[in-house]
Amino acid sequence: MKSKILNNIDFETVNILLEGFNKLTGFVTAIEDLEGNVLSKSGWREICSDFHRKHPETAKKCKISDIELTKEIKTDQKYHFYKCMNGLVDVVVPIVINDEHIANLFTGQFFFELPDVSFFRKQAEIYGFDEKAYLEALSKVPVFTREKAEEVLDFLLNITQIIVKMTQEKIYQMEINEEIKKSEMLFKENEAKLEQNLQDLLESQRIAHLGTWRLNLATNHVVWSEELYKMYGFDSTIPPPPYTEHMKLFTSESWDKLSTSLERTRTSGIPYELELETVTKDGSNGWMWVRGEAEKDSDRNIVSLRGAAQDITERKKMEHQIKQSEERFQLLFNKAPLGYQSLDFEGCFIDVNQKWLETLGYSKEEVIGKWFGDFLCPEYVEGFRQRFPIFKAQGYIHSEFEMLTKDGQRLFIAFDGKVGYNVEGEFKQTHCILQDITDQRRTEKALIESEEKHRLLITQMTQGIAVHEVVLNEVGDVIDYCFIDSNQAFERLTGLKREDIIGRKVREVMPTIEHSWIQKYGHVAMTGEPLFFEDYSKVLGKHFEVVAYSPKPKQFATIFSDITERKKVENELLHLSYHDHLTELYNRRYFEEELKKIDRQENLPISIIMCDINGLKMVNDSFGHNSGDELLNKAARTIKKACREEDIIARIGGDEFIVLLPNTTASESTQIANHIKELASNEKVANIELSISYGYDTKTDDKQSIVEIISNAENHMYRHKLHERSSMRSKTIDLIMNTLFEKSNRELLHSNRVSAICKAIATKMNLDKDVINQLGIAGLIHDIGKIGIDEKILNKDGMLTDDERKDIEKHPEIGWRLLSSTDEFSELGQIVLAHHEKWDGSGYPNGLKDITIPLEARILVIADAYDAMTNERTYRKEMSNEEAIKEIKRCSGTHFDPNIVDVFVHQVLLDSNNFRSGS
Numbered sequence: 001m002k003s004k005i006l007n008n009i010d011f012e013t014v015n016i017l018l019e020g021f022n023k024l025t026g027f028v029t030a031i032e033d034l035e036g037n038v039l040s041k042s043g044w045r046e047i048c049s050d051f052h053r054k055h056p057e058t059a060k061k062c063k064i065s066d067i068e069l070t071k072e073i074k075t076d077q078k079y080h081f082y083k084c085m086n087g088l089v090d091v092v093v094p095i096v097i098n099d100e101h102i103a104n105l106f107t108g109q110f111f112f113e114l115p116d117v118s119f120f121r122k123q124a125e126i127y128g129f130d131e132k133a134y135l136e137a138l139s140k141v142p143v144f145t146r147e148k149a150e151e152v153l154d155f156l157l158n159i160t161q162i163i164v165k166m167t168q169e170k171i172y173q174m175e176i177n178e179e180i181k182k183s184e185m186l187f188k189e190n191e192a193k194l195e196q197n198l199q200d201l202l203e204s205q206r207i208a209h210l211g212t213w214r215l216n217l218a219t220n221h222v223v224w225s226e227e228l229y230k231m232y233g234f235d236s237t238i239p240p241p242p243y244t245e246h247m248k249l250f251t252s253e254s255w256d257k258l259s260t261s262l263e264r265t266r267t268s269g270i271p272y273e274l275e276l277e278t279v280t281k282d283g284s285n286g287w288m289w290v291r292g293e294a295e296k297d298s299d300r301n302i303v304s305l306r307g308a309a310q311d312i313t314e315r316k317k318m319e320h321q322i323k324q325s326e327e328r329f330q331l332l333f334n335k336a337p338l339g340y341q342s343l344d345f346e347g348c349f350i351d352v353n354q355k356w357l358e359t360l361g362y363s364k365e366e367v368i369g370k371w372f373g374d375f376l377c378p379e380y381v382e383g384f385r386q387r388f389p390i391f392k393a394q395g396y397i398h399s400e401f402e403m404l405t406k407d408g409q410r411l412f413i414a415f416d417g418k419v420g421y422n423v424e425g426e427f428k429q430t431h432c433i434l435q436d437i438t439d440q441r442r443t444e445k446a447l448i449e450s451e452e453k454h455r456l457l458i459t460q461m462t463q464g465i466a467v468h469e470v471v472l473n474e475v476g477d478v479i480d481y482c483f484i485d486s487n488q489a490f491e492r493l494t495g496l497k498r499e500d501i502i503g504r505k506v507r508e509v510m511p512t513i514e515h516s517w518i519q520k521y522g523h524v525a526m527t528g529e530p531l532f533f534e535d536y537s538k539v540l541g542k543h544f545e546v547v548a549y550s551p552k553p554k555q556f557a558t559i560f561s562d563i564t565e566r567k568k569v570e571n572e573l574l575h576l577s578y579h580d581h582l583t584e585l586y587n588r589r590y591f592e593e594e595l596k597k598i599d600r601q602e603n604l605p606i607s608i609i610m611c612d613i614n615g616l617k618m619v620n621d622s623f624g625h626n627s628g629d630e631l632l633n634k635a636a637r638t639i640k641k642a643c644r645e646e647d648i649i650a651r652i653g654g655d656e657f658i659v660l661l662p663n664t665t666a667s668e669s670t671q672i673a674n675h676i677k678e679l680a681s682n683e684k685v686a687n688i689e690l691s692i693s694y695g696y697d698t699k700t701d702d703k704q705s706i707v708e709i710i711s712n713a714e715n716h717m718y719r720h721k722l723h724e725r726s727s728m729r730s731k732t733i734d735l736i737m738n739t740l741f742e743k744s745n746r747e748l749l750h751s752n753r754v755s756a757i758c759k760a761i762a763t764k765m766n767l768d769k770d771v772i773n774q775l776g777i778a779g780l781i782h783d784i785g786k787i788g789i790d791e792k793i794l795n796k797d798g799m800l801t802d803d804e805r806k807d808i809e810k811h812p813e814i815g816w817r818l819l820s821s822t823d824e825f826s827e828l829g830q831i832v833l834a835h836h837e838k839w840d841g842s843g844y845p846n847g848l849k850d851i852t853i854p855l856e857a858r859i860l861v862i863a864d865a866y867d868a869m870t871n872e873r874t875y876r877k878e879m880s881n882e883e884a885i886k887e888i889k890r891c892s893g894t895h896f897d898p899n900i901v902d903v904f905v906h907q908v909l910l911d912s913n914n915f916r917s918g919s
Helices: 004-008 011-025 046-052 056-072 117-127 131-139 146-208 226-232 243-247 252-268 313-335 354-360 378-394 438-449 451-460 488-494 515-527 564-578 588-598 616-623 625-642 666-680 706-743 745-764 769-781 784-788 802-808 811-820 823-833 855-870 881-890 898-911
Strands: 028-033 038-042 080-083 089-097 100-110 210-216 221-224 272-279 285-296 302-311 339-343 349-352 396-404 410-421 427-436 464-472 478-486 531-537 542-549 555-562 606-613 648-651 656-661 692-699
Touching: 004 100, 004 146, 011 028, 011 038, 011 146, 046 056, 046 131, 056 089, 056 117, 089 146, 100 146, 117 131, 210 226, 221 226, 226 302, 252 272, 252 285, 252 302, 285 313, 339 354, 354 427, 378 396, 378 410, 378 427, 410 438, 438 542, 438 555, 464 488, 464 515, 478 515, 488 555, 515 531, 515 542, 515 555, 542 564, 564 588, 588 648, 588 656, 606 625, 606 666, 606 706, 616 625, 625 648, 625 656, 625 666, 625 692, 656 666, 666 692, 692 706, 745 769, 745 855, 745 898, 769 823, 769 855, 784 811, 811 823, 823 855, 855 881, 855 898, 881 898
Parallel strands: none
Antiparallel strands: 028 038, 028 100, 080 089, 089 100, 210 221, 210 302, 272 285, 285 302, 339 349, 339 427, 396 410, 410 427, 464 478, 464 555, 531 542, 542 555, 606 656, 606 692, 648 656
16 A cells, blocks of 8 residues: 655655766666555666566566565665666665655666676567667666675665655644644634624623623723613713712612622622612613622732623513502402312411401411311311312312301301412312302201291292202103292293293293203202202303202202303403413413423324514504504414414413414424414504514424423524514614604605715715715614604694603604614614714713714714704794804804814805705
8 A cells, every 4th residue: 555655755856866866876766665666766777768667578577576675675774685587786775754664765777797698688589679779778787896886875875864854854844734724723713612602692691681890999990891881871982980970870779779788899798689779861760680799819809899780670560560460369369259268288278368257257367277177067077087188189179068157156168179280280279169058058958848938938039949840751761841939039040930931841931951951950850869060051141050959759949049240250260361461362371281281192293383573672662562562463363363273372472472283293383384474474563564483393202392392493483583683673664764754744854954964064074985874874864763752742833842842852762772773773873862962961862072972973963953943943933044054153162063063164065055945
């Protein structure tokens, strides 16, 4: 096998050395690989080059001779003499580089003594050589003594070492170059990773609204992260605000907490973590989480402070809403018309409501923590002890028993219970409704004891009572029943008059009655077993709670209450607990409960589609929350339209929806997701196209985690959202401007003129072409924030009130929020934010001063002011050009940058003073 080292030999230099050796000594040379292939040669004898190496047979002998010669030499030998098969003497010198024998250097083609001419004549005869020419070439082969040959070979050995050293150095250099290349690649990879880590950190801070800061105690130098500037509403291009400005961001109580904690950390190194109430620029309050800690040097001295802050206003609002919701629930809980109790795993009280306490006469302190059996009549205690484990096992129960009030009275209680479970599906507590049915049970007993007393009671009861006799067929099955008697409450609850039904069969009175009612009542009449149940009557359109018993063979009496309203409330509460109030889709709670039920092998494959509404915040900010709600509702209807009836669709966040698709392949889920996207493209709200980003994944194996499938779908959705969000926001910006111009044609003309003036000033100031173009765009959209201002204010005739002016002055910040949410408009957002700042710091919204105001904003404010002065307003006449120039000069150095005023007045207006009336 050919050695790779051969590729590193500089044969061009080697040939020069060997040619020089040949001319100096007369010795010919050749370098061959270990298989006999010639790699380099110099000064070969005519007898070899013109005869031996040309004829196939003699050339074969040359190659065999070389191979045999190399077999005999050892790598530790300097050289070896050998007589080739064609009669000449050759010498081989092994070439060993880095302990590898890679090739051989041959020399020779000479004789140690005068040659035997007869041998060569025979050679010529055998191989058909021209004898005269062959022998003439033979005569040119030199004869050397062995001593002379060895002397020359020592010189050749030096040349060989030069070749070896050159090659080693080349290999070494190549290895060094390769290492350098690897190091450079590794450095670039690490550099890219470092840059990516930094970007990930900044992005994480942005997403989490988390800002960081650091204070060097030796120099008092403060550094804020960019996200911290955004959170506090400061310009990140200038140093952090001084102590006095920072203090204004918090309520006095919160500032006292923060300053005290900072001082303690600075002196003792004890870290702090606080939730502070903030004060925003519009005077409203927010909340911020802050943490600070000390950094120490090797001597344990505190040298700096560092910390983090996070805007938790939304979380605090949610906590407040939850608290209010809990208070409302507690009020409903305490005002409920039925008693409520919850028990722990041992059957001890966790909670009871006011109705329970009123019914039994106890205070809450006398009940909570006590065992439920202690409140039962003695004969029921053991029954509870036996049935409570059954209740916990089956998850629900209905029972009736007697309880003792605090003053010793016995009450009949109807009891309905259901077990509540935690997120792991384990027992958490019981939820039980108790109803005092003492009067009902006493009435039933009285009815059984005395027919007269029975009749008296049933006419006075608020519950409906009726007595019936069953009708049998020829085989003794109940097929109908007749009305025997009823009370007034029965008439009121059913709408059936007593005189119209007595003696008639129920199928005559109510032909469409459900057969289930006849079966239940027939069982009571024929067996004597009483029955308690709740059911819905389609005929009467009401829910009833029914007690049925048999006063006589083949007869049954019913005592029933209309529970339609109670059922309606229960169903409404159930609906509210499982549905999103805005879209009427299922909510997160319902989704999570259904997910546990569906995440089973028989439902595989299970697919998940995550959906996110693009641009919801911008729609809310620009067109109001009513438009945002409409966008959410259209999104909900679109997703529902694209899905199947059995699919579970839930709104699980502000702008997030999830679809659970049992027995659905990945391909089918992809089709549904694409259909959602297609339908969404046809929907618009406030002229904004509904844009839905989606992601999906499918669980195909029971070993896969459904949580991981949801996470994969969510990650897939966010990758889509990254691509679609920027385009959506850009379209929304365009739409906002068009909407603003539709609201006020005056704004359109004003924006066009301001854009032209900005570009003219920037051109005279020799600013970069990109800056000039950017200023032109800034002039067009500088009032984009007015989209959030009432149209009546924008087009009002006459002067604005103080409140209306305050609303108008919000438009730079509104414009900044809209523009800064989109990468391509973020720089313009800074210009728009500052275009009402003044040179002396008396402007708004941030009171920036002189060069802290961006240059573009300083140009824009002059263009804006000039156009406003030279064009008519509803509250004043337009100024002449000369009056406007005089006013601008007067405000130079107070409202306006003096240098830009000079350029505008003496260069821009001299070239073209016709920036009025829409020019």
